[in-house]
Amino acid sequence: MGTGPFAVPSFDALRSGGHEIAIVVTKPEPPVKSRKGPPPAPTRSWAEQHSLPIFDPLSINDPQAIEQLKSYAADLMVVCDYGQILKPAALESTRLGGINLHGSLLPAYRGAAPVQRALLSGDAETGVSVIHMTPRLDGGPILGTRTTAISDQETSGQLEERLSHLGVELVLQCIEQLTTWDGRSALGNAQDADQVTKAPRLSKREAEIDWNQPSKHIDCLVRGMQPWPIAYSMLKIRDNKPALRLAILKVSQSREDVSDLQPGQIAGQSDLIVATADGALKIETLRPAGKRDMSGEEFLRGYQLPKATSFQTPDPTRSS
Known part of the structure; x- marks a missing residue:
């Protein structure tokens, strides 16, 4: 059971x-809203490539879907990046229940965005866990984990791809464990309830940069929001024109002296340096709304900012 790219290597x-x-x-395909239609989900594409049978119920917990699952007489469900929560009846449709490959070191970051939340939090390391599934979201006993350091250059997309491959051997080893399980004895290690943290799905509102935050926080936001929803900031260049929305794709630490500037204020006319709460960041790559990716230097040459231009402070009432 899977939908996204995280499942495909395993x-x-x-x-x-x-x-x-x-x-x-896998999840059903979304309604077609254009002639081209949506791109096929990675798990569906993989299954079609290898001529594997596909079952895509609207709800996996519907009684008819559960009867269909039972009809396959499978030993085990292997679940990864599926997108639906399995209730007890669905979990009981196979002889050994189900295992789930999760992109965190459980019980940390239970939920839909574990990879992104670890990066947004500035964690030094993360990993993957395989659990024997229970009805509680990501709460089953842990069968095994693998740990890895988080690079200070990685985006969420890059880290997620790396973790998807890190989990392959672990999944195979955990399946091997289950071949000798009697179905009754204790399996794996219970999660410590006191160590549970949540990883809710990202929202577009979270992606707006607050330059009043420390530089490290902003750097983690920029990397953590890729490939979606992409960190951004609003820049008012001319009084008689609306603010320009800039997707911020890469930043780096700057040693520029910005002690006389307020957070969000732009320094210099050659490099795109922005003051933060505790220093400054250089915007390496950005994308103005409707334009191509460009360097900070290219942006400054093309837009000729007035002196003392500042990025706007996020407005909590504005929808993204």
């Missing part, structure tokens, strides 16, 4: 490793 290892895949369960 699923492909199962396919090529001699396991019989009874069915690939």
Whole structure:
């Protein structure tokens, strides 16, 4: 069971490793809103590429869907990046229940955005966990983990891809554990309830940069919001024109002396240096709304900012 790209490396290892895949369960395709239609989800594309059967119920917990699952007489569900929460009846549709590959070191970051939340929090390391599934979201006993350091250059997208490959061997080892399980004895290690943290889905509102924050916080925001929803900031260049929305794609630490500037104020006319709460950041790459990606230097040459121009402070009442 999977939908997004995080599932594909482990699923492909199962396919090529001699396991019989009874069915690939994925979320249904969204309604077509244009002639081209939406791009196929990664798990669906992978299944079609290898001519594997697909089951895509609107709700996996619907009684008819559960009867369909039972009809496959599968031993185990392998769930990763699926997008639906399985209730007890669905979990009981296979002999050994289900295992789930999760992109964090559980019990940290239970929820839909574990990779992004670890990066946004400035964590030095993260990893993957495999649990034996229970009805509680990401709350089952842990069968195994793998840990890795987070690079100070990685975006969420890059880190997620790396973690998806880190989990492959772990998934295979945990399945091997289950081949000798009697279905009754204790399995894995219970999660410490006192250490639980949540990883809710990202929102566009969270992506607006507050330059009153420390430089490290802003750097983590820029990297953590890629590939979606992308960190941004609003820049008012001319009084008679609306503020320009700039997607901020890469920043770096700057040693520029900005002690006489307020957070959000732009320093210099060659490099795009912005004052923060505790120093300054250089905007390396950005994208003006409707334009291509460009360097900070290119942006300054093209837009010729007035002196003392500042990025706007986020407005909590403005929708993104």
